[in-house]
Amino acid sequence: MTEQEREQIRLELMESGQISSEADAAKVEQTVEMAEKGIRVIKTTMRVLAALPILLAGIVFFCVGFGMTASELSRSGGYEETIGKLTGFDTSSLGGYVPLYTYEAGGQVYQTDGSEVKKEKEEFPDTAAIKYDPADPSRAFVKNGSWFRFTLCGLGVIALGLVILFWDRVSHFLHIDDKVELNIH
Known part of the structure; x- marks a missing residue:
């Protein structure tokens, strides 16, 4: 005043x-x-x-985001990237869907699941970037950057x-x- x-x-x-x-x-x-x-x-x-x-x-x-992003980046060191194709879904205990992607590495076909759970199947892209270990191509994950968000x-x-x-x-x-x-x- x-x-x-x-x-x-x-x-x-x-x-x-x-x-x-x-x-x-x-x-x-x-x-x-x-x-x-x-x-x-x-x-x-x-x-x-x-x-x-x-x-x-x-x-x-x-x-949480920083830790998971750092983990994803350190885990992918030395990994190679390829494109995976959406081929199916698993159901989650959370009541949604987890995408299954197939990818090719070293002439063989592998499958990995996505790290995201969504309510509708249509929310997932038909293709996704897959990071895999060239020494063991069955070790892979879907690169989606969701933790950075x-x-x-x-x-x-x-x-x-x-x-x-x-x-x-x-x-x-x-x-x-x-x-x-x-x-x-």
Whole structure:
């Protein structure tokens, strides 16, 4: 609250007879300052309580995605890539479908399952990139990059949590007025 607004409130209270002296005005001023501090503390606490679960969820998404992406990349070191053709489906215990892809390596045909589960068979592509071990072509996996999407999603959720946590600074930077007015009448 600006000094001018405080003075206006003091004058209104004196004119209405609610306060009669400068001492009373000082008490009102102290009360207003305490109320403003209390409001700031409450708003900060609410932002922290809102941001923490969002930040934790973002961190979990990021860590799982990053770990699985790193695992997929390290696992595929020295692997060769070929194109696999969708030939069937297995059912998942989650109630969806897991695609089965066949691929050719070293003149032989092999089969591997996809790492994604989807509700509808039509959601899977007819072909997919398959990474296989040239020393043992039966060791293979479908290269789909879905874990990298988890990493990006985690970063987005973390960013949202940080915006909520630091809203007072963000709103000041963006010139958004987040002022609470005290009406004393």
